[in-house]
Amino acid sequence: MASIIEYGWLYLITHFSDFQLACLGSFFLHESVFFLSGLPFIYLERAGWLSKYKIQTKNNSPAAQEKCVTRLLLYHFGVNLPVMIISYPVFKYMGMRSSLPLPSWNVVLTQIIFYFILEDFVFYWGHRVLHTKWMYKYVHSVHHEYATPFGLTSEYAHPAEILFLGFATIIGPAITGPHLMTLWLWMVLRVLETVEAHCGYHFPWSLSNFLPLYGGADFHDYHHRLLYTKSGNYSSTFTYMDWVFGTDKGYRKLKALKNGGIEDGSKQK
Numbered sequence: 001m002a003s004i005i006e007y008g009w010l011y012l013i014t015h016f017s018d019f020q021l022a023c024l025g026s027f028f029l030h031e032s033v034f035f036l037s038g039l040p041f042i043y044l045e046r047a048g049w050l051s052k053y054k055i056q057t058k059n060n061s062p063a064a065q066e067k068c069v070t071r072l073l074l075y076h077f078g079v080n081l082p083v084m085i086i087s088y089p090v091f092k093y094m095g096m097r098s099s100l101p102l103p104s105w106n107v108v109l110t111q112i113i114f115y116f117i118l119e120d121f122v123f124y125w126g127h128r129v130l131h132t133k134w135m136y137k138y139v140h141s142v143h144h145e146y147a148t149p150f151g152l153t154s155e156y157a158h159p160a161e162i163l164f165l166g167f168a169t170i171i172g173p174a175i176t177g178p179h180l181m182t183l184w185l186w187m188v189l190r191v192l193e194t195v196e197a198h199c200g201y202h203f204p205w206s207l208s209n210f211l212p213l214y215g216g217a218d219f220h221d222y223h224h225r226l227l228y229t230k231s232g233n234y235s236s237t238f239t240y241m242d243w244v245f246g247t248d249k250g251y252r253k254l255k256a257l258k259n260g261g262i263e264d265g266s267k268q269k
Contacts, residue, residue, distance in 0.1 A: 005102065006100065006101075006102060009100065009102060009181065010100060012025070012098075013098055013099060013100070018092075018097075018098050019088060021098050021180060022084075022088050022091065022092075022096070022098065022180055022183075023081075023084045023085050023088055025180075025184075026084055026180075026183070026184065026187065027076075027080065027081050027084055029184055029187065029188070030076075030080070030187055030191060031076065033187075033188050033191045033192065034152075034155065034191050034195065035152070037151060037191065037192055037195045037196075038150075038151030038152040038154070038195045038199075039151070039152065040151070041150045041151035041152070041195075041199045041200065041201070042065050042150060042151075042152065044201070045059050045060060045065075045150055045200070046059075046062065046065075050201065050203075053201045053202060053203050053204075054200060054201055055200055055201065055202055055217060055218060055221045056148045056200065056221065056225070058147075058148045059148070060146065060148055060150060064146070065150070065152075068146070068150075068152055068153055068156050069152060071156060072152060072155060072156060075155070075156075075157075075159060075162060076155075078159070079159050079162050079163070080162070083163070083166065087170065087174070090174060091173065091174060091177065091183075093177075094174055094175065094176070094177035095176075095177025095178075096173070096177045096178060096179070096180060096183065097177075097179055097180065098179070098180040098181075102179060102181055103178070103179045103181070103182060107182075108179075108181070108182050108185065111172075111173075111176055111178050111182055111186075112182070112185065112186055112189065114172055114176070115172035115173065115186050116237055116238070118168075118171060118172045118175075119168045119169055119171075119172060119190070119236055119237070120235060120236050120237055120238050120240070120241060121241065122167065122168035122171060123165060123168035123169075123234075123235070123236035124234050124235050124236065124241040124242070126164060126165050126167070126168055127165065127234040127235075127236075128234050128247070130161060130164070130165070131230060131231065131234065139158045139160050139161050139164075140157075140158070140161060142156070142157055142158040142161070143156060143157040143158070143161060144224065144227055146224065147224055147225060147227060148200060148224070149198040149199075149200055149220070149221065149224045150198065150199065150200050151195040151196075151198055151199045151200075152195075152198075153198050154194040154195050154197065154198035155194070168236070169190055172186075173186060193236075193237050194236075196216060196217060197215060197216060197217055197219070197220040197237075198217070198220060198224075199217050200217060200221060201217055202216070202217050202218045202221075206218075213238045213239050213240050213243075214237065214238060214239070215233070215235055215236075215237060215238065215239045219233055219235075219239060219248075219251065220233060222250075222251045222254070226250075231250075232247045232248055232249065232250050232251060233247065233248055233251050234247055235248075
């Protein structure tokens with residue numbers, strides 16, 4: 001398996017420059033993973049398939065979905081791509097490389113875990129700042145236009161927010177200067193996580209059912225349903241920051257009430 005990955009990587013670094021891979025390659029990978037993982041939720045909602053797993057009964061109109069896709073393309077090409085190009089010298093300066101040999105899986109795993117921990121911490125505080133009155137009104141309210149989120153709404157946000165919260169995602173790799181393969185893996189995992197958190201469905205196979213402290217769609221959907229500056233559930237991937245600072249109390253109370261209702265109903269039967 002390792003030899004196959006190395007052979008494929010050798011092909012990439014032989015046919016493309018470091019700049020092309022780090023900037024254009026990263027952009028292409030991001031767009032592919034984001035839209036391939038997010039678009040199916042538009043069709044699930046339109047067709048009504050798997051509706052029993054949908055968290056909210058409300059659906060978005062086709063016009064609202066199309067608006068989201070159009071704006072996303074504008075933001076991605078107008079904000080994300082230029083940021084990737086501008087930040088390339090910084091990553092190179094910090095030690096990012098694309099050459100062989102590839103890093104060991106121990107190194108990759110350690111760095112990815114560090115990125116998740118750091119991203120959770122930075123994102124949580126940045127997200128709370130965005131829920132202050134002024135920032136919410138003029139910046140973060142754009143993201144909350146979709147009270148019923150679907151996968152692609154995960155990156156639907158004001159350009160200022162894209163830059164502001166995007167810092168949480170890139171700070172870890174910027175500090176460590178990883179191999180480009182590690183950076184790509186981190187990007188893929190982060191995209192899949194945020195699409196899942198905004199998908200609007202809670203499936204029996206959702207990670208939040210198996211992975212302790214993982215937020216997932218049910219946790220973040222609550223955040224979108226409350227259109228207030230203090231809705232809680234500010235965490236990114238894992239929920240420990242909300243638990244530590246008590247910003248998930250409303251969500252936990254609602255879950256307890258629902259679980260209590262289910263238990264009472266089962267006893268009556």
